[in-house]
Amino acid sequence: MAVSLRLISLSVFxxxxxxVNAIARSESSEESRQLKSLTNSTTAERLEEFKHExxxxxxxxxxxxxxxxxxxxxxxxxxxxxxxxxxxxMDDCWRCDRNWMRNRRxxxxxxxxxxxxxxxxxxxxxxxxxxxxxxxxxxxxxxxxATPSFKIAHSGLSSSATW
Numbered sequence: 001m002a003v004s005l006r007l008i009s010l011s012v013f014x015x016x017x018x019x020v021n022a023i024a025r026s027e028s029s030e031e032s033r034q035l036k037s038l039t040n041s042t043t044a045e046r047l048e049e050f051k052h053e054x055x056x057x058x059x060x061x062x063x064x065x066x067x068x069x070x071x072x073x074x075x076x077x078x079x080x081x082x083x084x085x086x087x088x089x090m091d092d093c094w095r096c097d098r099n100w101m102r103n104r105r106x107x108x109x110x111x112x113x114x115x116x117x118x119x120x121x122x123x124x125x126x127x128x129x130x131x132x133x134x135x136x137x138x139x140x141x142x143x144x145x146a147t148p149s150f151k152i153a154h155s156g157l158s159s160s161a162t163w
Contacts (some may be wrong), residue, residue: 096132
């Protein structure tokens with residue numbers, strides 16, 4: 001009888017142990033399945049987020065098109081052949097006009113930055129150099145160098161604007 005009581009208690013203990021182990025495994029597998037489900041649903045939601053109606057099929061092609069457009073707009077071309085544009089508005093103002101020496105008052109309209117509203121030089125008189133050898137900087141209204149850049153630079157020293 002003592003042997004049978006020990007055998008019964010041992011079998012009940014082993015059965016309880018197996019039952020607890022089976023429950024723990026089922027809960028563990030259920031938790032892992034739920035975790036995988038959450039991960040998969042998040043991935044599925046992310047895929048739906050990326051599949052937008054305005055999305056392009058090949059983003060690399062779009063990036064290449066943008067890069068090519070930027071290069072085409074910023075590269076310096078042969079001036080006077082296809083385009084006179086350099087990207088610099090002040091340079092374009094005179095490079096695009098073959099007769100810029102005759103139309104140099106128009107340069108005052110092309111000014112950008114702090115001088116864009118300046119009107120002093122636009123209505124000034126034309127100054128004709130009669131003596132190119134006279135380079136007296138103290139009286140620039142009387143004699144200026146024949147180069148246009150020198151005339152414009154020294155016109156700031158005179159009392160009135162000269163072109």
